[in-house]
Amino acid sequence: MRSPRRRPSCGSHVPRRSRAKQGRARGDDRGLQGTTGAGLIITQRSSDLPPPPADGSVVSLGVFDGVHLGHAAILAANVARARELGSRSTVVTFRGHPKEVLLGRAPRTLTTLEHRLELFRRSGVEHTLVLSFDDKLRSTPATDFVTDLLMEQLGARALVLGFDSKIGRNQEGTPELLRQMGFPVEVVEKVVVAQRAVSSTAIREAVGLGDLDGAGAMLGRPVSVLGTVVHGSALGRTLGFPTANLDLHHELHPPAGVYAGRAHLLASDATHDVEETHLAVCNVGTRPTVQDREPGALGELSVEVHLLDYEGDIYGRRLELEFTRHLRSERRFDGLDALKAQIRLDVDAARAALA
Structure with a gap:
């Protein structure tokens, strides 16, 4: 082990630039430079x-x-x-x-x-x-x-x-x-919350169990995911409840189910500030009612968000979704009419939960 070349002090730094010692990045940097x-x-x-x-x-x-x-x-x-x-x-x-x-x-x-x-x-x-x-x-x-x-x-x-x-x-x-x-x-x-040391591992366990309150207490904010809105089947729009489909890039999310939450649309400029916030109802799961209509998506997990009282094109936008309350488990309905009726109930339940 070689000795350090120079000792720093609180009032000094080393202005000289050395050649990089670390390897170059691999994979997709997603335009973050x-x-x-x-x-x-x-x-x-x-x-x-x-x-x-x-x-x-x-x-x-x-x-x-x-x-x-x-x-x-x-x-x-x-x-x-x-x-x-x-x-x-x-x-x-x-x-x-x-x-x-x-x-x-x-x-x-x-x-x-x-x-x-x-x-x-x-x-x-x-x-x-x-x-x-x-x-x-x-x-x-x-x-x-x-x-x-x-x-x-x-x-x-x-x-x-x-x-x-x-x-x-x-x-x-x-x-x-x-x-x-x-x-x-x-x-x-x-940092200790509820007599438990805050750690990423503890929060992963809470999120995996659907304990939004416990995870949120350790995060210091609601459980959330950040993704890009991508094109889906547009079935939600046909039913009268257009949804934003999120590409999460392997980010951990709560278990399958329907949730009330808030959707933050981020600015597309360099600031990435939150431009708009909307109440939302979200489905995490495999969409069992429509699998027969979309065989290519059989068993594929998706995250779909319906923004309450919002009309507009948000494809390609970055959206941060906060999960506030679990409303119900995901289940298969007899048909699209039954699904549409349940979505209406989900929207009402989300409004009540977020009031």
């Missing part, structure tokens, strides 16, 4: 990093799946420390889940990369670096990761980490080691 909203700059690989800012960065690292209350505490401390130092608030996160490399399998994530980046933006983070967690990154010694990436390329002046955060090969980069290297390190303690 550059600025995605007010103040948030996204860099998709370390080789694309510009020289570090003159006043350095305050850096936090992690997957941040779900961006729950524990993560929110880390991000808030990061942003506050950056303002105190006059530095840039920076998050280093990962494309995909590290467990895919570490264990050969990964959980279905609460938030896609796109959704995480949007939540970072709302938290006041100014810059996010997205790395691919591969075998090369996995085997990088903590001292190399710190000197090559954090010091030289990001100009880190301080680190803000979660209570269980460790950096580098074999998780050898503990807060104690980082402090020995000269880094000011702030460790944010775990």
Whole structure:
């Protein structure tokens, strides 16, 4: 293990730019390079990093799946420390889940990369670096990761980490080691809700069980998914209840059923701000009543959203859907007339639940 080339201090950073040590991104980056909203700059690989800012960065690292209350505490401390130092608030996160490399399998994530980046933006983070967690990154010694990436390329002046955060090969980069290297390190303690430590794993379990209240309490907001509105069969429009079909890109959602919620239409410009919010009724499931009419979709799970009191074309728009209340289980009806009558009841139930 080689020794760090230079020790940082709270008042200094390393302005020199080194060659990138991390591999290039693989897969579809979904057009996330550059600025995605007010103040948030996204860099998709370390080789694309510009020289570090003159006043350095305050850096936090992690997957941040779900961006729950524990993560929110880390991000808030990061942003506050950056303002105190006059530095840039920076998050280093990962494309995909590290467990895919570490264990050969990964959980279905609460938030896609796109959704995480949007939540970072709302938290006041100014810059996010997205790395691919591969075998090369996995085997990088903590001292190399710190000197090559954090010091030289990001100009880190301080680190803000979660209570269980460790950096580098074999998780050898503990807060104690980082402090020995000269880094000011702030460790944010775990957040507890209802006598349970908040974690992405606990929230995944709650969402999988349909416990929207429990999951929402740990997230600090309603359970939600972010996706693009895509074309479907248009059967809902035929029935008088047009639906937006969401392409969720493998984002975890509640069990099959009908839900009341709120749909946020995001701006298509660089801000990605919420432009409109509408009450909504949503179906998650395999649409058993219409499978015979659409044999190609047999058994295929879909997420369809009907926006109450809304008329307009939203194909291609980004939509964030909040799940507020479970209304009923999904079931097969005798025909389209029975389905249409039930949808009317679902709309009334959604209005009552959201009043």
